[in-house]
Amino acid sequence: MTDTDKNTRHQLRMARKKAIIDASIARAYQEKGLLLVLTGNGKGKSSSAFGMVGRALGHGMKVGVCQFLKSRTDTGEEAFFGKQARCEWHVLGDGFTWETQNRAKDIATSERGWAVAQRMLTDASYDLVVLDELTYLLNYGYLDADQVLDAIGARPLMQHVVVTGRAASDTLRDLADTVSDIADVKHAYRDGIKAQPGIDL
Numbered sequence: 672m673t674d675t676d677k678n679t680r681h682q683l684r685m686a687r688k689k690a691i692i693d694a695s696i697a698r699a700y701q702e703k704g705l706l707l708v709l710t711g712n713g714k715g716k717s718s719s720a721f722g723m724v725g726r727a728l729g730h731g732m733k734v735g736v737c738q739f740l741k742s743r744t745d746t747g748e749e750a751f752f753g754k755q756a757r758c759e760w761h762v763l764g765d766g767f768t769w770e771t772q773n774r775a776k777d778i779a780t781s782e783r784g785w786a787v788a789q790r791m792l793t794d795a796s797y798d799l800v801v802l803d804e805l806t807y808l809l810n811y812g813y814l815d816a817d818q819v820l821d822a823i824g825a826r827p828l829m830q831h832v833v834v835t836g837r838a839a840s841d842t843l844r845d846l847a848d849t850v851s852d853i854a855d856v857k858h859a860y861r862d863g864i865k866a867q868p869g870i871d872l
C-alpha cells in the first residue's frame with residue numbers, strides 16, 4: 672500500500688469514528704447531580720476526588736469535603752483547599768480503627784462526622800460534596816448503611832457527591848451513576864518507600 676492509500680484509509684476510518692463519537696455526545700444531553708463511587712485497592716481514589724474539588728472550585732462552585740476515618744490535618748490537600756473561600760473542609764476521623772481499637776468511640780466519632788455530611792446533603796448551596804473514606808464506616812457498621820444511602824439518594828437534584836474508600840458495597844455501586852474500581856497493580860510502599868508529600872499526602 673502506498674503512503675497516499677494509507678492516508679486515505681486513515682482519513683476514512685477517522686471520519687467514521689468522528690460520526691460515532693459525535694452521535695454519542697449528542698445522545699448525552701441530560702444534566703443532573705451525580706453520585707460517583709471511587710473504590711478498589713489501588714492508589715488514586717481520594718486524589719481523584721480532590722481533582723474534582725479543584726475542577727469544581729475553578730467553576731466557582733461551592734464544595735464541602737468530609738474526611739472520615741483519618742485524623743491527620745497536615746495534608747497538602749487540606750492546606751490548599753482549606754484556604755479556598757468556596758471550599759469547606761472537615762477532618763472528621765479519629766485515626767484508623769486499628770489505632771483507636773475502641774469500637775464505641777469509633778461509632779461516636781462516625782456519628783458526629785455523619786451529622787456534618789448530612790447537613791451538606793440537605794443544603795442545595797453545596798454543588799459538590801466529597802465523602803472521603805465513607806465506605807469503611809458503612810462496612811464496619813459504624814453508620815447505618817440504609818440511612819446513609821437514603822440521605823445520599825434524597826440530596827438536592829443538582830448536587831454532585833463523590834464517595835471514596837475500598838470495598839464499596841453492591842448497594843452503593845448500584846445507587847451510583849459512575850463507579851471506578853481502581854486496581855492495585857504496584858505500589859511504592861511495598862518497596863519500602865514512605866508516604867511522600869505531594870503524592871500520598
Ligand code: ATP
Binds near residue numbers: 837855866
Ligand atoms: P490517594 O489518597 O493517594 O488517592 P487512595 O485514596 O486511593 O490514595 P487510601 O486507601 O485512602 O487510598 O490510602 C491513602 C494512602 O495510602 C495514600 O498515601 C496512598 O498512597 C496509600 N495507598 C493507597 N493504595 C495503596 C496500596 N495499594 N498499598 C499501599 N499504600 C497504598
Ligand code: MG
Binds near residue numbers: 804
Ligand atoms: Mg483515600
